Amino acid sequence: MNNNDAKKHSLQAAFEQVAQQQQRLISAIFPSAGNDVIDEFDPRGMAIYRNNLLVTAQQALAISFPTVLTLIGEGLFNYASRELLILSPPKHGDWALWGDNFPTLLSGLVQLSDYPFVADIAQVDRLRQQSMRAKNSVIDQASLQLLATHDIDEIYIELTTSQLGMSSNYPVIEFWLSHQQRVVSDTAEELNQRFIKQSLDKLAQGDFSQKVLIYRPYFNAEIRELSVSEYAWLTLIKQGVSIGKALDIMTNNNKLEHDFDFAQWIGIALEQNLISRLKI
Amino acid sequence: MSLQRADEKLKSDVLIGVGLRHQHFTEALTTPSNIDFVEVHSENFFAQGGATQSVLAQASEKYAISLHSTAMGLGSAQGVPSHYLQKLKQLASTCNPILMSDHVCFSWSQLKGQQVHAGDLLPLAYSEQTLMVLAHNIDRVQQSLGRSLLVENLSAYIQYSHACMPETEFLVRLAELTGCKLLVDLNNIIVTANNINAAQPLDYAQQWLAEIPTTMVGEIHLAGFTEVTEGELIIDDHSQAVSSQGWQLYRSALERFGKVPTLVEWDNNLPSWQTLIAEADKARAIAEQVFDDNASSRIITPETTLESEFAHE
Numbered sequence: 001m002n003n004n005d006a007k008k009h010s011l012q013a014a015f016e017q018v019a020q021q022q023q024r025l026i027s028a029i030f031p032s033a034g035n036d037v038i039d040e041f042d043p044r045g046m047a048i049y050r051n052n053l054l055v056t057a058q059q060a061l062a063i064s065f066p067t068v069l070t071l072i073g074e075g076l077f078n079y080a081s082r083e084l085l086i087l088s089p090p091k092h093g094d095w096a097l098w099g100d101n102f103p104t105l106l107s108g109l110v111q112l113s114d115y116p117f118v119a120d121i122a123q124v125d126r127l128r129q130q131s132m133r134a135k136n137s138v139i140d141q142a143s144l145q146l147l148a149t150h151d152i153d154e155i156y157i158e159l160t161t162s163q164l165g166m167s168s169n170y171p172v173i174e175f176w177l178s179h180q181q182r183v184v185s186d187t188a189e190e191l192n193q194r195f196i197k198q199s200l201d202k203l204a205q206g207d208f209s210q211k212v213l214i215y216r217p218y219f220n221a222e223i224r225e226l227s228v229s230e231y232a233w234l235t236l237i238k239q240g241v242s243i244g245k246a247l248d249i250m251t252n253n254n255k256l257e258h259d260f261d262f263a264q265w266i267g268i269a270l271e272q273n274l275i276s277r278l279k280i
Numbered sequence: 281m282s283l284q285r286a287d288e289k290l291k292s293d294v295l296i297g298v299g300l301r302h303q304h305f306t307e308a309l310t311t312p313s314n315i316d317f318v319e320v321h322s323e324n325f326f327a328q329g330g331a332t333q334s335v336l337a338q339a340s341e342k343y344a345i346s347l348h349s350t351a352m353g354l355g356s357a358q359g360v361p362s363h364y365l366q367k368l369k370q371l372a373s374t375c376n377p378i379l380m381s382d383h384v385c386f387s388w389s390q391l392k393g394q395q396v397h398a399g400d401l402l403p404l405a406y407s408e409q410t411l412m413v414l415a416h417n418i419d420r421v422q423q424s425l426g427r428s429l430l431v432e433n434l435s436a437y438i439q440y441s442h443a444c445m446p447e448t449e450f451l452v453r454l455a456e457l458t459g460c461k462l463l464v465d466l467n468n469i470i471v472t473a474n475n476i477n478a479a480q481p482l483d484y485a486q487q488w489l490a491e492i493p494t495t496m497v498g499e500i501h502l503a504g505f506t507e508v509t510e511g512e513l514i515i516d517d518h519s520q521a522v523s524s525q526g527w528q529l530y531r532s533a534l535e536r537f538g539k540v541p542t543l544v545e546w547d548n549n550l551p552s553w554q555t556l557i558a559e560a561d562k563a564r565a566i567a568e569q570v571f572d573d574n575a576s577s578r579i580i581t582p583e584t585t586l587e588s589e590f591a592h593e
Contacts, residue, residue: 011416014409019357019390021405021440026389026398044513045437045475049400056399089396093351093364093387094323133327162329219331 029053031085057081060095065102065125070179071118076111083109096133099126117170124176124223127164127214131221134162139270140277150280153244157237158276162216165226165234171210173225174199217273229260294534294567295378295541296560297346299518300339307553309338315560317344317378319543323351325375326367336375346379346499346543347372351397353387354421354431355404355414358395361388365424372425379499379541381430381463384414384451403436406443406450415457422458429460430498435468435516437475447472448491461498464489464537466529467522467545471505471514482525489529489536497537502526502563503545518547521559527566534570542567 028041029049058081062069069077080102088101103126106112107119137160146155178199211226213234226234229250236246243262250256269275297317300308308318318339325336339345349368352360372380385401404410422429433451445453451462469488473481504520522530522544534540544559 011412014412015357015416017409018355018405018407018413022357022386022389022402023391025402026391026396029398029400029402030391030396040441041438042513048437048513048515049402052400053398060399089391089394090399091395091397093353093361093397094326094367095399096323096327132330134329136329136333219334 030089031082053085054078054082056095057085057090057098061099061102064096064099064129065122067125067176067179068102068106068118068122071121071175072112072115076109079111080105080109096129102126117168117172117175120166120168120170120172121176121179123166123168124172124212124214127166128221128223131162131164131214131216132219134160134216137162137273137276139273139275143277143279146278146280151244152247153242154280155243156240156279157243158279159234159237160216160273160276162221163272163274164214165231166212166214167231168210168212169208171199171208173210173212173223176223215272215274217271222272227257227259229256229258230265232256233260233265293571294539294564295344296564296567297343297541297543298556298560299348299543299545299547300343301547301550303550304553304556305335305339309335309342311553313557313560314564315343315557317346317541317543319346319348319379319545322347322349322368322371325371333374340375344378345375346381346541347375347377349380349382350401351387351399352382352421353385353397353402354382354417354429355384355386355410356388356417357386357413358388358390360417360421361395365421369425372427379430380425380427381432381499383432383434384454385434401434403434403438403440404450405440406445406447407440408444411450411453411457415454418454418458418460422460430463431455431460432463432465432501433468435465435471435475435514437513437515439476446491448488452492452496455496462492462496463499463501464492464497464533465501465503466526466533467501467503467505467518468516470523470525470529471516475513482528485525485529486532489533492537494537497533497540500530500533500537500540500542501545502530502542502559503547517549518545519549521546521551521555522562527562530563531566531570534567539567539571 028046030053031050058078061081061084062077072080084099084102084105087105090098092098103119103122106122107116112118211228211231213224213226214221215224216222232250232253233246236249241249247260247262250260251258266275295316297319298315300318300320302324320336320339325332327333336345347368352364352368354360383401384404386404387398387400387402389396389398404414418429418431431451431454433447454460455462466485469485470481473484473488478484502522503516503518504522504526505514506517506519508514530542542563544556544563546556546559550556
């Protein structure tokens with residue numbers, strides 16, 4: 001073995017040995033059915049690391065899922081945070097990216113079995129965070145000229161990465177809005193009650209379904225309901241169908257109400273920063 | 281922003297900065313102050329867009345920026361993932377930091393066969409093997425960033441029985457191996473001294489400083505901690521003003537290491553922006569006292585400490 005090989009071998013051995021030590025410590029810190037006890041360490045120190053992890057996880061999720069925290073309260077929220085650490089430990093080195101599986105975890109919690117809409121509210125929170133971290137985008141104004149120079153069958157729409165959609169069997173927009181009043185006042189309470197009444201009215205409808213759009217006109221993510229036809233339109237555009245072709249598909253779809261107006265939509269889309277650019 | 285433009289904002293020989301946290305964004309951007317730089321936690325600005333990017337752009341117009349990472353996990357045998365490094369590199373290219381730093385710790389590992397990030401600064405065993413791992417990772421990060429890093433001593437709550445060298449020897453050898461500089465966190469030394477039941481914590485800390493070569497320090501951190509009752513471990517919570525022991529140690533550190541950039545950290549139980557600035561003013565006053573009597577003191581600037589010394593193999 002030459003000198004370089006020996007060095008490489010020694011480095012590899014060091015990595016393997018240190019990796020084992022570090023994995024042992026990690027296993028003893030992360031919550032599980034039963035934490036390993038490492039005798040060499042001061043139990044007071046281990047308690048600090050375990051507590052730091054739990055508290056940081058709770059704080060991170062509270063930032064990403066503020067509406068869920070308001071809905072279910074701190075006790076259950078902290079319990080769910082711990083469960084998420086077990087089910088899906090962080091792996092990005094950025095707490096803001098942790099929590100993709102939180103909605104799924106919430107949907108399986110027995111404590112929330114009577115409140116199945118909470119998981120969808122979590123999804124709204126998650127998409128809003130995702131939208132607010134997405135790349136800043138300003139419409140490429142010049143690309144709009146394509147509408148004057150090319151057939152719409154040849155023109156495609158590139159949507160901004162900050163606009164995101166979802167579908168729910170619950171009136172999540174009304175539920176979500178009813179938990180955004182941070183200041184308790186008569187007006188806020190009245191507003192909440194109005195949103196709750198709207199939620200209940202909608203829930204009373206059979207086969208209720210709501211299509212939701214999260215979008216970001218500037219820095220703050222907004223939320224609004226999509227009509228069935230606009231939802232279908234956005235789905236086609238995301239699939240890479242040209243403007244003309246998408247309009248044809250929608251016209252020929254008997255299940256859609258023919259209420260989609262492209263000229264009106266593009267005005268709204270520009271106002272709400274849904275479009276990044278047009279392209280051919 | 282160019283480095284030259286950043287330097288034009290630097291106001292004194294000893295660069296004095298404060299940690300910039302979310303709650304202070306508005307005041308920091310709108311209130312006049314005489315601080316030289318602000319330190320931000322890199323990961324808080326990893327988003328591709330949104331309000332935080334705008335805040336950082338505005339902050340870097342007003343102050344020089346120090347990027348302090350808390351999740352790189354430089355001592356991880358798992359290595360520092362490329363996706364993390366890519367984001368850090370991208371961030372550095374947008375704000376042109378005068379300093380870049382992280383800790384002597386590990387964060388990445390495996391849990392049940394899956395990659396995991398500890399979400400914390402976990403302590404390293406001061407052994408030959410760990411030194412090799414840490415030096416290898418720092419070398420890779422420095423090569424990737426094209427600049428030298430500052431690495432910070434940790435306050436640890438557990439001690440490894442198989443550690444085979446003192447923390448100071450570990451740090452000195454690390455700096456020699458990699459060309460990195462040390463970010464000496466004075467509060468961390470005091471916290472560790474207390475937690476290992478050093479008879480005289482301040483003496484322990486003074487001795488710790490004496491074991492570090494005078495040219496090896498590129499930044500000093502100052503912070504405070506919550507007092508605990510006997511038998512409890514102190515947590516490095518950055519929740520208080522700098523302690524009187526911290527200020528004493530700061531004076532000693534300046535006397536030993538010269539005009540080193542200094543940062544006041546305050547992360548929890550945040551005071552008003554003005555109170556934080558007042559802490560920075562105290563640091564400046566001490567620096568002026570120390571160096572008024574010593575006109576020939578070494579002046580450490582970000583260029584001399586970092587850019588010109590990126591010469592490791």
